[in-house]
Amino acid sequence: MAARGRGAGLRWAAVGALAAVLVALPPVIGALPASDADVPAAELRAAVLASDAVGFSGYAVSAGGLSLPVTDQLTSVADLFSDRTTMRIWWRGPLDNRVDVVTAAGETGTHRDATGTWTWEYEAATATRSSLRPLDLPAPPDLLPNALGRRLLSEATDGELARIGARTVAGRDALGVRLTPAEEATSVERVDVWVDPDSGIPLQVEVFAKEAERPALDTRFLDLEVAVPPSEVTGFTPPPAAWVRQGQQADVVLEAGRRIRPVALPAQLAGLDRRQLAGVPPGIGLYGRGVTLLAVAPVPFRLANGLRATLARSPEAVTDELGTRIAAGPVSLMVVQPSGEGPYVLTGTVTPDALAAAAAELPELAAAR
Missing domain, CATH: 3.30.200 (Phosphorylase Kinase; domain 1)
Known part of the structure; x- marks a missing residue:
């Protein structure tokens, strides 16, 4: 057990160091000039909506600044929107993907299939099976740039969209499209989505509240490889010694x-x-x-x-x-x-x-x- 503990400690130290390096890269890479292209905002939106089935793998980080007043039952939701979340992703499609949340304490993987999700807590050797429900509480996979960007643009009208130039995200030239909500009741000033023009995948999403200078939510890829990952990576079967339980979150x-x-x-x-x-x-x-x-x-x-x-x-x-x-x-x-x-x-x-x-x-x- 002691040897296993030392191995796990070294493994998570290496993961933590890698995450620290990746998190430090975006400000440096983002300062490099990006190549813009004459692509209309509506065309970029269409590319984003068509990118759902594009396979990829990579690293992403989500940073929120919301202090949500919630009960003890919903602390995980509050943490998701107020902290920094580092994720490793393998994406074969919206119903076949894997998202591992990496922290200093360990790793939690979410494997989604056509009927639900498996959540695997490595350190606790616990596998949780949850069905897909319309009122599921937000989870880290929901804040991936590709998932969030597609969802936020899905109901936007052409009149709410505008181009905003280009920037470098995850080492790629990303074209910007800005969504400015038309509803008078909205508390959102704007949503900026930065899109990979080749694949249509949103690489970064920034959500700004009214009268705010900094985004309330900023989720971005740090590294991205556009290629379909193997099915054995996204699939999941609980190991023989795992504790298996039914999800209760929703x-x-x-x-x-x-x-x-x-x-x-x-x-x-x-x-x-x-x-x-x-x-x-x-x-x-x-x-x-x-x-x-x-x-x-x-x-x-x-x-x-x-x-x-x-x-x-x-x-x-x-x-x-x-x-x-x-x-x-x-x-x-x-x-x-x-x-x-x-x-x-x-x-x-x-x-x-x-x-x-x-x-x-x-x-x-x-x-x-």
Whole structure:
């Protein structure tokens, strides 16, 4: 065991050193001149959306600056959007890929297939099987530049897009396309996506909140090889001695969905149209499109009271007759308690003023006015 421990220590020391070198490279490489090309923004968007099945492998890093006020059940989500996450990726397609999160303490790999994901915690020898669900909580693979860039551009209109020149990312000339949301309620100033023109793969994504000089989220490739990795790398079978368990992460959201009381939510809130998503409990309302999204749900008192207390501890929190609300970068949260009725939670990439407007339009509050 001692020999194994020394070997593991040396291995992670080497990985840590490599990650440190890779993280240090982007500012140096990015300073080199990049070659631009006369490619329209709409054409770049089309290339990004068509790149889903392009195979590649590489390293990426995601850095977030959001201090999300969440409960203990969701600390992993808060860490994901507030810390630096280093990832090694093997991508054969959206339903056949592997993403290893590398830290000083060890490695956790996520292997996705057509029916779900395996999460392999190397140091704990634990394999967790999770099914794919529409309300899965965000995970490191969701912040890969290729996945995030494609998702954010997928509903953008041509009028929201503009070219912004070129820069060097992961040693490649990347063409820039800027998404400026049209919705008045949005809390996102802009999204800059830097695209490899040969493959269409987004190499870097920066999300800026309104009136912010630094991105609230910056995810980029540090190294990229465009070639289909072998299937034995992305596939996963738990080793004989592994502890195998069933994933429970999404149950936090689903349990809230099962316990909400039925409310006839309106077709529009804060100027955003309601949208339908398969598998979402009917009591949860989803509004908006693209990068401007709002979710609202009537929730149990215990959940609302805990979240309200967490929000109220922040010096930036606003409490008035509508409820308690706060903004963390482009993400806003609000707890609403109508008189004599059950509470609501509202959250999304909208401004706190938009949350207040949406809260005032909820059935029980609107009827009381």
